[in-house]
Amino acid sequence: MTKKKQLAGVVLAGGESRRFGEPKAFVQYKGRRFYEYSLEALAPFAERTVIISHPSLVSRFRLEQPAAVIEDSPPFRGKGPLAGLYSAMTQLAAEWYIVLPCDMPLINERVIGALVAAAEEPYDAVIPYIDGREQPLAAVYHQRVLPILAAQLIKGNFRMTALLDCIKKRRVTEADLPFAEQWFKNINTKDAYHQLFADES
Secondary structure: OOOOEEEEEEEEOOOOOOOOOOOHHEEEOOEEEEHHHHHHOOOOOOOOEEEEEEOHHHHHHHHHHEEEEEEEOOOOOOOOOOHHHHHHHHOOOOEEEEEOOOOOOOOHHHHHHHHHHHOOOOEEEEEEEEEOOOOOEEEEHHHHHHHHHHHHHHHHHOOOOHHHHHOEEEEEEOOOOOHHHHHHOOOOOHHHHHHHHHHHO
């Protein structure tokens, strides 16, 4: 009998959205906010989910929805998504952590299901590899990466790739996820946002 995975969900919403011009997490698409799509995709799999947010947005998140909202843990506050993952792992107990950004509104539970299914020994992480690029912000990480992650932060290596270079990762590609290039589309600018609606027409 296969052991059931203990899964936690992590929505990364700590950026200041300078390129977009306003907090991306709260932008509307088809009547819902971006971050709500991430929560919906995680819901069938995560026993608990936490939103890692910028201090200026925490109160707004807490007013809008029931998921736990936390800031980055000191002393790594404001050091990017690697610090966000560290904060989630140190404040939320789980075996595996499903990580999603707040600006990927086309992501869905089918994608998350495929990533979760691939999360198994001896791998430390499941990383989508789409259109020739790794997607470390929409991935699954085992709790055992925490000390490696912490060591990278202490060294001042704040890039997610610094972590990926030190762990055993399993890649999931377009062969495993048809239409993956569309699902993993980050909406970083207003032009990309408007293109979402143009693609529907």
